[in-house]
Amino acid sequence: MKRNKTVLLSVPYIVWMVVFTLIPLGVVAYYAFTDPDTGAFTWSNIRELGTFLPVFGESVLYSVVSALICLLLGYPVAYYIAHRSPMVQKLLYMLVMLPMCMSFLLRTLAWVGLLQDTGIINNTLDAIGIGRLKLIRTPGAVILGMVYNYLPYMILPLYAILVKIDSRLIEAAEDLGCTPAQTFLKVTMPLSTPGIVSGMTMVFVPAVSTFYISQKLGSPDTMLIGDVIERMYKQGNNANLGAALSLLLMILVFVCTGIMNKLTGSDGEDVVVV
Amino acid sequence: MKKVNRILTVFIFIFLYIPMAVLIVGSFNEGKSLSRFDGFTFQQYAELFRDRDLLKLLGNSLLIAVLSSLIATVFGTLAALGIQSLGPKMRRTVMRLTDIPMTNPEIVTGISLSLLFVFIGTKMLGQQDCLTFWTLLIAHITFNLPYVILNVMPKLSQLDHSLTDAAMDLGCTPRQAFFKVTLHEIMPGIAAGLIMAFTMSLDDFVISYFVSGLDFVTLPVEIYSYTKKPIPPKIYAMFTLLFLLILVLMVTMNLLQLRADRKKTQQLMEKG
Known part of the structure; x- marks a missing residue:
């Protein structure tokens, strides 16, 4: 009797989520298939998407490279944190999470102050006689911005998996004659695959859709898909094309994360939430 | 190595x-x-506290963050209780729904909500300004809810049902058992969800940027508009103060968790 009543508590939530997450996606699809002026059904927005394929390609390239760099840098850090005492783990976990809670706009602006031609790094290089380098407005600066902003999203799920790995498995592998490298490749790494997948996804999704990092750190002709959508929607007053691009972006993300899950044999059930 | x-x-x-x-x-x-x-x-701090416009924007951000995280916490905790008692199949479907705002790119979430509000506002209600304080609040509640659900659900599934049964055997009404046992046990999850929702909401830029109108703007949205003009250094003073606020919040959250963990170990030790 009690149980039936409790079930009812989920109803307002389900209604809310349907109205404010599912239906809006339907509205996006509706705008993607209608004409901005007449409001009639049209394929023209969808047909125009073809011209944006290079932009999509570039965005995917940037974000995949960033996600791989994050994995390379984040794995050792997550591993290190997972092997500390519980108190130190808590402290380091908090230190990884803290930057995520601070304004990412201002933190990205700080990189402008660091990287620009008369910025902190170049002034230092100049003072010690190396001379100024071109740091800002390069593809490298955009990748740096993405890695910097999204690295915590890689470290946290990796840590969550690594800390759960039974240390007896590692000991067993070592007892059976594995070198540390073999132990890592044959035991630790396979067991941490779900963490790798969820970390890669959590870096890839925001990176592929960002529109601030590329505007501040990239060269003026670097246009990522997020920049195009933002311009269409907020400045170009072409909400319908913006909707079509958003739809494509959503499908792209869905397919990419799907492929990632398939490749690693994880069904996405055990995605770690931070 | x-x-x-x-x-x-x-x-x-x-x-x-x-x-x-x-x-x-x-x-x-x-x-x-x-x-x-x-x-x-210290001049930037003095200027910050003299700048009424900037303080108003900070006030707007705090208002939205406090309201949306509190509403999402109450709403989400109740929902989590409901979801927990759903059948496994239905529960999985609802959790898929919960995952949508977490896995969709923020820009898509922002545009989809914005289009929904514009659609309802212009086509159904015939209004011009359809993006207001209320649409911003709805958007923030929507993206905050999953954080609360995902923090409370694990605590609920760890909950030992014999505890509530024991409470009722000892004469508690179901309501008393809920407030004295269940709520007490899931409190760390609720607190973590609340704090996470608050910080996410306070710092949110992308979604706010798409769903806020001209008459109610939050701090990050205003900072974005500085792209064209140089940033006044008092913004850095505000950043520093917010940094301290978040730091205090996080330390508090960790201390609370630590205390809960200690209590649990103590109870376990006493038991056996």
Whole structure:
């Protein structure tokens, strides 16, 4: 009797989520298939998407490279944190999470102050006689911005998996004659695959859709898909094309994360939430 | 190998904190540039507290963050109780629904909500300004809800049902059993969800940017508009103060969790 009543508590939530997450996606699809002026059904927005394929390609390239760099840098850090005492783990976990809670706009602006031609790094290089380098407005600066902003999203799920790995498995592998490298490749790494997948996804999704990092750190002709959508929607007053691009972006993300899950044999059930 | 790992970790932490250090140092700078330190001053803080417009924007951000996180916490905790008692199949479907705002790119969430409000506002209600304080609040509640659900659900599934049964055997009404046992046990999850929702909401830029109108703007949306004009250094002073606020919140959250963990171990020790 009690149980039936409790079930009812989920109803307002389900209604809310349907109205404010599912239906809006339907509205996006509706705008993607209608004409901005007449409001009639049209394929023209969808047909125009073809011209944006290079932009999509570039965005995917940037974000995949960033996600791989994050994995390379984040794995050792997550591993290190997972092997500390519980108190130190808590402290380091908090230190990884803290930057995520601070304004990412201002933190990205700080990189402008660091990287620009008369910025902190170049002034230092100049003072010690190396001379100024071109740091800002390069593809490298955009990748740096993405890695910097999204690295915590890689470290946290990796840590969550690594800390759960039974240390007896590692000991067993070592007892059976594995070198540390073999132990890592044959035991630790396979067991941490779900963490790798969820970390890669959590870096890839925001990176592929960002529109601030590329505007501040990239060269003026670097246009990522997020920049195009933002311009269409907020400045170009072409909400319908913006909707079509958003739809494509959503499908792209869905397919990419799907492929990632398939490749690693994880069904996405055990995605770690931070 | 271990040494390399340690050095790399130290290096990464420096990498994560350098830009924030640059901003904090910038808040004590006499000059306007982040790149050159001209001398130490508290003047930026004084200017921050004189700037009514900026304080109003901060107030807007705090208002939305407090309201949306509180509403999402109450709403989400009740929902989690409901979801927990659903059948496994239905529960999985509802959790898929919960995952949508977490896995969709923020820009898509922002545009989809914005289009929904514009659609309802212009086509169904015939209004011009359809993006208001209320649409912003709805959007924030929507993206905050999953954080609460995902923090409370694990605590609920760990909940030992014999505890509530025992409470009722000892004469508690179901309502008393809920408030004295269930709520008490899931409290750390609720608190973590609330704090996470608050910080996410306070710092949200992308979704707010698409769903806020002209008459109610939050701080991050205003900061974005500085792209064209130079940033006044009092913004760095505000960053520094917010940094301290978030730091205090996080330390509190950790201490609360630590205390809960200790209590649990103590109880376990007493039991056996």
